[in-house]
Amino acid sequence: MANPLWAAELRDAKCDWVVCGGAKVGNAHNQEQAMNHMTGEIIAAVAGSPDGVVSIYFLSVARAWEEHQINGALAALQSAKEEGLIGSIGLHVAGSALGVASLWRFHDAFDVVLVPHNPRTEKDYQGVVATASDRRVGVVQESVFDWGAGVPFFAMPNTGWKLGGALLADRLRVNPVLLGVMSVNEMETATQAAQDSSKLGIDLESLWQTYKNPDSWCEPLERHDWEAARQKYLKDLNGH
Numbered sequence: 720m721a722n723p724l725w726a727a728e729l730r731d732a733k734c735d736w737v738v739c740g741g742a743k744v745g746n747a748h749n750q751e752q753a754m755n756h757m758t759g760e761i762i763a764a765v766a767g768s769p770d771g772v773v774s775i776y777f778l779s780v781a782r783a784w785e786e787h788q789i790n791g792a793l794a795a796l797q798s799a800k801e802e803g804l805i806g807s808i809g810l811h812v813a814g815s816a817l818g819v820a821s822l823w824r825f826h827d828a829f830d831v832v833l834v835p836h837n838p839r840t841e842k843d844y845q846g847v848v849a850t851a852s853d854r855r856v857g858v859v860q861e862s863v864f865d866w867g868a869g870v871p872f873f874a875m876p877n878t879g880w881k882l883g884g885a886l887l888a889d890r891l892r893v894n895p896v897l898l899g900v901m902s903v904n905e906m907e908t909a910t911q912a913a914q915d916s917s918k919l920g921i922d923l924e925s926l927w928q929t930y931k932n933p934d935s936w937c938e939p940l941e942r943h944d945w946e947a948a949r950q951k952y953l954k955d956l957n958g959h
Contacts, residue, residue, distance in 0.1 A: 736768040737897070739777040739811045739833070744792045745784050753791025761799045773799075774806045777833050780822060781814030793828050809833055809859075816843040823850050831857035833897060836890065837866050848894075858894045863887060871905075874952035880908050887912035904955070 740760045747753035764773050776799070778792055799805045807830040812819055816834070823829075832851050836844045840862070851858045864871035864883060873883035887909060890896050900906045 735770065735774050736764075736772065737775045737777070738764040738773050739779045739813075740764060741778045741792055742781070742813070744778075744788050745780070745782065747788050747791060750787040750791040750794075753788045754795045755791075757792045757795035758799075761795060761804065765799075765804050772804060772806065775809045775831060776805045776807075777809035777811035777831075778822075778829075779811040779813045780819045782818040783820075784822070789822060789826060793826060797828060807831060812843065812847055816846045823854070827854070829854075829856055831859060833859045833861055835862035835865070836860040837862055837864070837872075839867060859897050860890055860894050861897045863890050863896055863898070870949050870952050874948055880904060884908040884912045902955070 741757055743760070744753045744756045747756055761773070761776065764776065765771055776796060778796065784792075793808075796805065796808045800808060808828055809831040810819065810822060810829045810833070812832065812834040832847060834840075834844055834847045844860075848858055850856075863886065864873070866872035871883055873879060873886075883905075887896060887898070891912060898909055900909060
């Protein structure tokens, strides 16, 4: 079992207000423009926080940036951190891990990285974890339920909430998970998973390995009963 590696700034830190932003910085034509874009987003994020502080600000990067864009964004984030407006600076891998490699290679400003982890992103995830381990940067998983259907994978026919809870519990044994919930039932499932790290008797490894092949996880989504299951899941959101 692997333990999360956290930067010193994150140890015992509260995590009250987490923000992903900065995507527009990738269109900046110079460093000043990049810094202004980032500063404006930070100010808006801080204004929306209940206590005027962003616990972790994840810089969301989907592709390789120019050096002036990176420098401008990091200058704004570092300044906000020094002023106490941001607790920690994070990197959100919003696209291919190769697209954000330069931010890792030449810049050491990040305390934590947020990266999708599901069968479709397994290779990128493992690459990010290896780099994070070398740099002693914390890792947070996201999109653990997004297997390509627009709703959680456990809404597929012949699956259920219990399977989702078991997978979440299993992922939590490795690294923290950032999870958006759309219903009370999902919230209860997530809470139970966080309290009980057992696999609930389900062979998750076999399921995971099967769906790592895109041909395997696409096929079930094309079954005639998938749309009915998806509609049932969406309806259940309002019924739980």
